[in-house]
Amino acid sequence: MSLPPGSTIGIVGGGQLGRMSAMAAARLGYRCRVLTQEPDGPAAQVCAATIGPYDDPDTLRAFAGAVDVITFEFENVSAEGLDLLASLRPVHPSPAVLRVSQDRVTEKSLINAAGIGTAHWLPVSEFIDLERGVAQLGLPAVLKTTRLGYDGRGQMVLRAPEDLAVAWETLSPKPLILESFVDFACEISVIVARGEDGALTVFDPVENRHRHHILDLTLAPARINETTAAEARDVACRLANALRLVGLLAVEMFLDRDGRLLVNEIAPRPHNSGHWTIDACPVSQFEMHIRAVAGLPLPPATRHADAVMKNLVGPEALNLWTDILASPGLIPHLYGKAEARTGRKMGHVTRLFAKGALPGEFGVRDALGILG
Ligand code: AMP
Numbered sequence: 001m002s003l004p005p006g007s008t009i010g011i012v013g014g015g016q017l018g019r020m021s022a023m024a025a026a027r028l029g030y031r032c033r034v035l036t037q038e039p040d041g042p043a044a045q046v047c048a049a050t051i052g053p054y055d056d057p058d059t060l061r062a063f064a065g066a067v068d069v070i071t072f073e074f075e076n077v078s079a080e081g082l083d084l085l086a087s088l089r090p091v092h093p094s095p096a097v098l099r100v101s102q103d104r105v106t107e108k109s110l111i112n113a114a115g116i117g118t119a120h121w122l123p124v125s126e127f128i129d130l131e132r133g134v135a136q137l138g139l140p141a142v143l144k145t146t147r148l149g150y151d152g153r154g155q156m157v158l159r160a161p162e163d164l165a166v167a168w169e170t171l172s173p174k175p176l177i178l179e180s181f182v183d184f185a186c187e188i189s190v191i192v193a194r195g196e197d198g199a200l201t202v203f204d205p206v207e208n209r210h211r212h213h214i215l216d217l218t219l220a221p222a223r224i225n226e227t228t229a230a231e232a233r234d235v236a237c238r239l240a241n242a243l244r245l246v247g248l249l250a251v252e253m254f255l256d257r258d259g260r261l262l263v264n265e266i267a268p269r270p271h272n273s274g275h276w277t278i279d280a281c282p283v284s285q286f287e288m289h290i291r292a293v294a295g296l297p298l299p300p301a302t303r304h305a306d307a308v309m310k311n312l313v314g315p316e317a318l319n320l321w322t323d324i325l326a327s328p329g330l331i332p333h334l335y336g337k338a339e340a341r342t343g344r345k346m347g348h349v350t351r352l353f354a355k356g357a358l359p360g361e362f363g364v365r366d367a368l369g370i371l372g
Helices: 016-027 057-065 079-086 095-102 104-113 127-137 163-170 226-242 285-294 314-318 321-325 361-367
Strands: 008-012 031-036 048-051 069-072 121-124 141-145 155-158 176-180 184-194 200-202 206-211 214-220 247-256 261-267 306-313 331-334 345-353
Touching (some): 008 057, 008 079, 008 285, 069 079, 069 285, 095 104, 104 176, 104 226, 104 261, 121 127, 127 141, 226 261, 306 314
Parallel strands (some): 008 069
Antiparallel strands (some): 141 176, 206 214, 247 261
């Protein structure tokens, strides 16, 4: 059943993903209320907010009482808190989907059980598991926390035997997961939406480039062959089905040097690598998210342009804001964060190109002007 206009969508989390979801919801005639600890955060600036901890039952009950349906915009919320919310209101995606995405071991087990490839991996609970794992997978390898990692936090690359003890001491919380190091040709991602009736709509695969472990550039579409692109879309759809997802799922993959796709991680929410869709698609990832959660039809995730998205990270990017505004062709987005800390995503910029006219390496840099 579809949510009538004027209803209120509750969003757990108050960052930029909540902000842009709320802006898309407003265009469809919905109100939004975020549950956040930041009274003046990016999302709370554009919609109503309930302020309090994600695991406080009184706060959760008050929030649920003020909304009609609930979703979330980041994964490090309490799954038990989401369970409580789900006992009071429909929650999409379900707490079960959140639990899968919160734990890299559960996540990779589900992906492999769906017949989809990942890097070789082993769970690491004790130091001896790490020694045995490295003996099996070889070096280099990547050691990660199973929970609470993002933007490169909670992981270390092991290159030499002496790195094991240092990484074991450094990484927390335990347990950990050891992955073989993928010598990838490129990193891509696919965003898929799935409705309650099982309908699927999937955006084109895009290529992602990272800088200091943080997404720097997204190129839409990814410069990969059509067979690989079709396979990437298929992988995303199969995972959305395997999760019985209602909502949006971003699937990050490596394309290795042998042309194989290996899933790195999934995120059941709007994703940084989908920000280009606001400007290049009739229906953005944020609108698709809201549509799936509200039970509205999911139109084809078509694209009317090629695009490059560049993140504005930290104070250094923000210093260019006036120049960005004065640069024709750069479409500016700012998230309203008060403090520009190093490594913090403050906004992004999109540049559109005619379909099929995404320029090569130097052309992209040129097109980004002062940001190139
Ligand atoms: P993650 O937190 O898992 O998304 O990892 C962040 C980034 O680290 C990825 O986007 C990759 O660039 C790199 N990375 C993660 N896992 C591996 C791996 N197994 N092999 C090579 N690079 C990796």
